Amino acid sequence: MIPSSPIVYGAGVAAVLFVLFVVVRRLRAPSSDARESKRAHEAAQERDPPVEIGETYEFGVTELTDHHSGNEVAVGKVEGFVVFTADIPRDLQPGDVIRAKVLSFNQGRTSADATFVTKA
Template sequence: MLDPAILGGGGLVALALGAMLFRRLRGRAGSVSERRSRERHEAAQKREPPVDIGDTVTVAISEFTDHHSGERRAVGKVEGFVVFIEDVPEDCEVTDAIRISILSFNRGHTSATARFLESV
């Protein structure tokens, strides 16, 4: 007859291995938000940007982010296309409408960089 202590230990080992396997498989698939982000990025790579370099457009600030240079950048969208905006004054806030000028695109044309022109 099997000793219950041995069976219990084997159960713990099986549970631990099952948990490791679950985490590994989940890590490959990624979280729901990671998958959605990847899907949006892939879709953006397949479409033409809705703006051209030099265009002047009005956007609402959707959020602020810190650029790797240490600068604070506003983020806006034009028809869902992400635009990172430089030189935004400190008194601007999320939801403010601003005029911007498109300066450049990233390598894959999935986002753009723009310069703040004025608050609207």
């Protein structure tokens, strides 16, 4: 027969709550992709951008997305540095290689805004 003292019940409840806490914490923890993205973002904040305002760069389009401006932009990277390119042609697709002129940096200088020049 199992003892039915309040201490035994309390210990059992505490153990169950602890296990639930551990499970919930693991489920809510950032994924490895999120941790890697955060690490890359922090590293980008510590380095000088590999692009210069007014210069034109050639890179592959990794995705098309809606920018905070409300317009669709091409996203690509120059030496791992994110470049958002506006004024893109309608037929542009991920995987296309383009040339874009850098216009400005974001506040933390971790990405740049550019304008489309031509397909490469």
